Amino acid sequence: MVFPKNYKLYIDGKWVDSESGETFPSLNPAKPREIIGNFQLGNGDDVNKAVDAAERAFKKWSEMPAPKRGLILLRAAQILREKKEELARLLTKEMGKVIAEARGDVQEAIDMAEYMAGEGRRLFGYTTPSELRDKFCMTVRMPVGVFGLITPWNFPIAIPAWKIMPALICGNTVVFKPSSDTPLCAIKFVEILEKAGLPKGVLNLVTGPGDTVGMAIVRHEKVRGISFTGHRDTGRTILKEVGLKKVGLELGGKNGIIVLEDADQNLALDGVVWGGYGTTGQRCTAASRVIVHEKIKKKFETMLVNKIKKLKIGSGLDLKTDVGPLINKAAQDKCKNYVEIGLNEGAKLLTGGKIPRMSGFFFEPTLFTDCSMDMRIAQEEIFGPIVSLIPVKDFDEAIDAMNSVEYGLSSSIYTKDMRKAFLAIQRIEAGITYVNSSTIGAEVHLPFGGIKHTGTGVREGGIEGVQEFSEIKTVYIDYSGKLQKAQIDTE
Ligand code: NDP
Numbered sequence: 001m002v003f004p005k006n007y008k009l010y011i012d013g014k015w016v017d018s019e020s021g022e023t024f025p026s027l028n029p030a031k032p033r034e035i036i037g038n039f040q041l042g043n044g045d046d047v048n049k050a051v052d053a054a055e056r057a058f059k060k061w062s063e064m065p066a067p068k069r070g071l072i073l074l075r076a077a078q079i080l081r082e083k084k085e086e087l088a089r090l091l092t093k094e095m096g097k098v099i100a101e102a103r104g105d106v107q108e109a110i111d112m113a114e115y116m117a118g119e120g121r122r123l124f125g126y127t128t129p130s131e132l133r134d135k136f137c138m139t140v141r142m143p144v145g146v147f148g149l150i151t152p153w154n155f156p157i158a159i160p161a162w163k164i165m166p167a168l169i170c171g172n173t174v175v176f177k178p179s180s181d182t183p184l185c186a187i188k189f190v191e192i193l194e195k196a197g198l199p200k201g202v203l204n205l206v207t208g209p210g211d212t213v214g215m216a217i218v219r220h221e222k223v224r225g226i227s228f229t230g231h232r233d234t235g236r237t238i239l240k241e242v243g244l245k246k247v248g249l250e251l252g253g254k255n256g257i258i259v260l261e262d263a264d265q266n267l268a269l270d271g272v273v274w275g276g277y278g279t280t281g282q283r284c285t286a287a288s289r290v291i292v293h294e295k296i297k298k299k300f301e302t303m304l305v306n307k308i309k310k311l312k313i314g315s316g317l318d319l320k321t322d323v324g325p326l327i328n329k330a331a332q333d334k335c336k337n338y339v340e341i342g343l344n345e346g347a348k349l350l351t352g353g354k355i356p357r358m359s360g361f362f363f364e365p366t367l368f369t370d371c372s373m374d375m376r377i378a379q380e381e382i383f384g385p386i387v388s389l390i391p392v393k394d395f396d397e398a399i400d401a402m403n404s405v406e407y408g409l410s411s412s413i414y415t416k417d418m419r420k421a422f423l424a425i426q427r428i429e430a431g432i433t434y435v436n437s438s439t440i441g442a443e444v445h446l447p448f449g450g451i452k453h454t455g456t457g458v459r460e461g462g463i464e465g466v467q468e469f470s471e472i473k474t475v476y477i478d479y480s481g482k483l484q485k486a487q488i489d490t491e
Contacts (some may be wrong), residue, residue, distance in 0.1 A: 004035040007183065009046055009207060010190050012053035013200025018208065019045040026183050029096040029325040030315040030360040036094050038447075039183040040257070042208030047175065047216035050204035054146040054173035055222055057201030062143045069169055070120025076196035077113035080106060087157060087188060088209075092316040094184050095156050096325040097279050099316055109161035109189070109442040116165035119466060123170070134480035141470040143171030144246055145224030148217035149179045150210070150238075152230045153327055154282045156185035162444070162460045163227050164193070164203065167284065170470040174203045177214050179230075181327050183207045210234065218242050227460075227468060229284075232381070232407075232453055239456075248458035248468045250449055252345065252381040253409030255439040256289035256390075258398045258424065261296050263414035267436060269303050269410065275438035276387040277311060277365045280323050282331075284454075285410040285432070286437040287387065289378055290373075291401045294391045301369055301389065305351050308365045311355060325360040325449035326384055334362045335384035342368045344379040347388065373404040381407070395420055403429045408437040409450035431459070 006023060008015035018040035028034040036400075063071070079089070088102040097105070123141035149163045160178060167174050178186030190205045197486050206213050218226055218241050225246040228238055235249040257275060259268045275287030292300050316324035332355060339353045352366030363384055371378045371388040378388045392398045402411055411430040415421055421435045431450035434441070442448045447459035458468045478484055 007036045007040070007187050007207075009040045009042055009050075010187075010194070010203070010205040011046065011050045012056075012204065013194075018042045024180065024208075026094055026181065027328075028093050029327055030317075032329075032360060037184050039207045042206040042213045044216040046206050046208070046211065046465060047213055047220065049170060050175045051146055051217075051220050051222050053201040053204055054175050057199060058143075058145060058173045061173055061199060062204045064171075066120040066123055066169060066171065068120075069171065070117040072197050073113045073120070073165055073169060074117040076193050077110050077117065078179040078421050079195055080110045080113060083192065084110070087185075089317065091157060091185050092189060092324070093487070095153055096183050096327060097316050097489075098281075098321050098324050101279055102316065105155055108155070108158035109443060110183065112158070112161040112165045115444050116169045120169050123466065123470070124463075125472065130476070131482070132353045132478075132484045134478065135484060136477040136479070138475050139472050140475060141170065141416050141466070142473050144469060144471055145172060146175065146222055147172040147227065148175050148177070148220070148223045148226045150214050150217065150226070151179060151186075151188065153179035153181035154279065154284070156182035158188055158253075159229050160186060160189055162448075162465070163229075166460075166465045167227070168198075168202065168453040170466060172225070172469055173201065175217055176203065176205050177210075177217055178205070178207065180207070180209060187291045201315065216311055225469070235455065246471075247456060248285070248460070250458070250460065251453060251455045253284045253286070253450065253454055254289065254379065254381050254405040254407045255285055255287050255410040255430070256291050256402045256412070257287045257439060258291045258402060258412070258413040258415075259296065259300060260395065260398070260415040260417070260420060261293040262386060263296075264416065264436070265300060265303065266297065268414040269300070269307060271414065271438035272387070273307050273311070274442055275300050275412070277308070277323055277385045278440065279383040280326055280363070281387075282327065282383050283440055285440045285442070286383070287412065288382060289401075290387055290389045291392055291398045292389055293398070294393055297369075297389075297391045301350060303399045304367060308351050308367055311365050313358070313362050313364070315360070316346065323365055323385060327354045328361055331384060332361045332363055335366075335382060335386060338380075338382045338384070338386055339366060340378055342371075342375070342386075342388070345375045345377065347371045347375060352385070373401040373405065379405055395423070399424065399427050406453040407450065409454040410434070412437060412439045472489035
């Protein structure tokens with residue numbers, strides 16, 4: 001019998017045990033009896049040590065020229081590339097997503113590492129004229145200090161990369177707390193950064209529960225910035241406790257796809273199935289609402305049901321699998337509960353709705369129709385393979401349905417009418433709008449994030465991703481040799 005390995009915390013450049021002396025397991029969601037490893041149950045003392053180490057490392061790291069910091073990220077990208085398949089397989093084992101998507105998850109981290117390595121030669125500020133003579137005005141970017149990064153399980157390599165890479169290139173040091181459902185992915189990622197040559201103390205990893213380890217980071221006085229991705233309610237709790245820190249929250253979504261009567265229906269069909277059931281619906285950008293013109297509703301429903309019934313459920317490591325397991329038992333119970341809610345609300349179940357007789361945390365790809373926009377299944381984030389179809393009579397009603405939710409992350413419209421496409425871009429309340437493409441497919445060099453209850457309005461990725469992890473300093477250089485007074489010396 002092979003016993004699962006015990007993994008450690010990474011503090012001040014060393015792999016160490018938690019002060020608690022306790023561990024917790026991480027399971028394979030496709031085979032819950034398989035324990036992938038045991039992980040340190042970190043606590044507040046571990047967080048204190050990690051923050052102290054990050055604080056000590058800050059001066060040297062922030063004073064290293066940014067292009068040199070970039071070289072370390074580039075080396076990390078190279079190692080990630082070499083280990084891509086190994087990491088992807090591990091990711092599928094720990095998180096459950098199908099192997100092709102797991103490769104995509106790792107690729108996103110490679111892309112982000114390369115992109116942010118290049119950013120080390122930019123980190124732009126700007127120059128602008130002064131209102132006074134012989135005076136020079138510019139802005140420069142400064143690191144924030146020790147940054148606390150708290151991440152979810154659904155992109156266990158990509159999301160840490162979307163935070164760690166920009167945080168490091170900007171000169172911050174980091175205390176990283178990953179989801180307790182995917183600690184091994186986090187450890188493997190940190191090992192790669194260590195191997196790439198990151199100096200000790202620059203990146204510290206503390207595994208353990210959100211309400212103790214996560215909260216200790218959020219409340220810590222020496223932590224100057226918090227970047228969190230996760231559930232809306234956790235975001236709310238963090239906002240209450242974080243104090244006067246720089247804070248970025250990336251929260252939930254209830255994303256919709258509009259399919260108008262003139263749409264290429266085969267294209268829309270592929271987009272809905274990929275957006276709704278890819279990653280088993282466990283993406284913040286998952287398409288969990290399909291807003292369909294009533295003229296094409298019947299035909300589109302039939303097309304959808306036929307395609308959904310062909311989706312194969314199973315282990316993500318099996319190349320034939322389309323839909324892997326949910327992350328854990330709670331997620332499976334939540335899906336079951338939402339099916340009950342949908343039925344009680346009067347929605348019509350077209351396919352799915354059950355837990356299959358399999359040992360993992362699987363759930364059938366599920367489609368409800370005849371949903372109204374105010375039903376709970378059409379309003380609340382389910383985070384599973386459950387899609388609600390909302391029929392509408394025209395374009396205006398489609399936009400109203402799209403905007404009827406509290407979230408505003410991703411959105412999509414299928415139409416051949418360019419005027420309607422542009423009107424939709426203008427009127428949809430969301431951080432991202434796709435035209436004739438599904439709600440998912442972020443690229444690292446573009447800003448990613450949402451409005452309304454999807455977060456605090458920060459964007460990750462692109463140049464905006466650098467803003468989240470840096471401060472702007474305004475610099476005035478007066479070379480006139482005399483006292484000049486802005487707004488007062490008007491000559
Ligand atoms: P959670 O909010 O439950 O957890 C996210 C992270 O926060 C985990 O590391 C968790 O630790 C930690 N945490 C939990 N409670 C606290 C607390 N009180 N203080 C500090 N940290 C805490 O989200 P999930 O992991 O379940 O992720 C799913 C959610 O993430 C969905 O709502 C999804 O929409 C959202 N998401 C948003 C994205 C975006 O960019 N907008 C992208 C991806 C996901 P632990 O695991 O130990 O509980």
